[in-house]
Every structure is written in structure tokens, then in C-alpha cells.
Amino acid sequence: GAVVSQHPSWVICKSGTSVKIECRSLDFQATTMFWYRQFPKQSLMLMATSNEGSKATYEQGVEKDKFLINHASLTLSTLTVTSAHPEDSSFYICSATAGTSGSSEQFFGPGTRLTVL
Amino acid sequence: GQNIDQPTEMTATEGAIVQINCTYQTSGFNGLFWYQQHAGEAPTFLSYNVLDGLEEKGRFSSFLSRSKGYSYLLLKELQMKDSASYLCASRDSNYQLIWGAGTKLIIKP
Secondary structure (H helix, E strand, C coil): CCCEEEECCEEEECCCCCEEEEEEECCCCCCEEEEEEECCCCCCEEEEEEECCCCCEECCCCCCCCEEEEEEECCEEEEEECCCCHHHCEEEEEEEECCCCCCCCCEECCCEEEEEC | CCEEECCCEEEEECCCCEEEEEEEECCCCCCEEEEEECCCCCCEEEEEECCCEEEEECCEEEEEECCCCEEEEEECCCCHHHCEEEEEEEECCCCCEEECCCEEEEEEC
16 A cells, blocks of 8 residues: 555656656655655755645745645645756655554655756 | 754675664754665655664664764664665654765675
């Protein structure tokens, strides 16, 4: 159980286009979903935290107008990279938690590798 | 402030034991996680400690000392497939994870 999927697994796009990445919890309802970005040989950088039905909370330095997050249901969150540029090329990973306390671990999706030409 | 420190890289021999240390400073500490991440893949959960002591799970064990802000991940009977990055993450009072930079573990035959 506790499977999180992401789609697409990789995407190549031209500079200036927008890319949408989907994150789904397949067998549980995710109260909270997290979006991370990871550059090569670096650790995970939390971009934003989203709860179903409310606006996402963005980390300092993350442009909310550029990285649009929608958490419309308890099983789906989307990240849209608007007007992507080469510096947005990165590995984007989502995670989800089912609980709000205790040992509720984050379950990670497989990640989406974005390359902007 | 909130901070996680762990070594950047470690090397060990197949069949041996290795200990990866992690020190943390976290407001409202609410648990310590260890994740394994192979290159190009998402992290996978290894362990969770919220009380002091050692948690053993097969070849992997994790230790926590809250008074010292210290944890370690112990890997026994190392296999080549254990070559990966190991991420230490502490959880704060807002249930948010603060991630270390990861320790790249290289296993040699």
C-alpha cells in the first residue's frame, strides 16, 4: 500500500512553454502533498506544501506564480511550471502523507525529470 | 535555526558494517527519518525514530539521542546494491521535514 505515482516520468520542452506534472496517491487519501525539487548531487529542496482544498504554502524563494500548485482532491495534486526556462530543468518529486500526526511518513512518487531546452 | 549535518561521502567494503552519522538542530523536534536514494530515483523510506534508542530492521538499524541532537544509520553486511545516498531528515513541530544534504555511500568489492 501507500503508492504515489507521478506523470510524466520525464519531459523535454522548449523554453517558454508550460509543463504540468501530476501526483496521485493510488491507494490512500493524501491529506497533505509536498513538492520537492532536486538538482544533481544536491539534497531535496521543499518547494511547497499543499492541503486538499486550500492554497499551497510556498517556501521562501519559490515563486508561486511560476510554480502553480493545485490540490483539487485527496488523491491528486498538480504542479505547473509556467514559462519554463533552462534553469528550471531539475528532478521534481512529490510526496504525500496520509495522517496528520504520529509516525506518518512521507511516501514519495518516482519523480519527474524536466529538461527545458 | 534549523540545521542538519551529515558527511558528504563515505566508502565501505562489501560485507562490512558502516555507520552514517547525522546531527540536527530542529525547533519542536518531532521525529527523525532516514531515506535511501539511488541515483535518478526518488527517496525510499528506511526508518523513523522519535524516542531515544536503537530501532533495528533487518540489516539496517537507526539510533536516536534527542538530548544530543544525534542519530546514526547502521548498515550491516553491506551489499553492492547499498551504494546510494542516505538522507537524514528531522521533522519539526509543523510536521515539516528538514532534509540533510545526504551522504553518498560507495561500496567497494
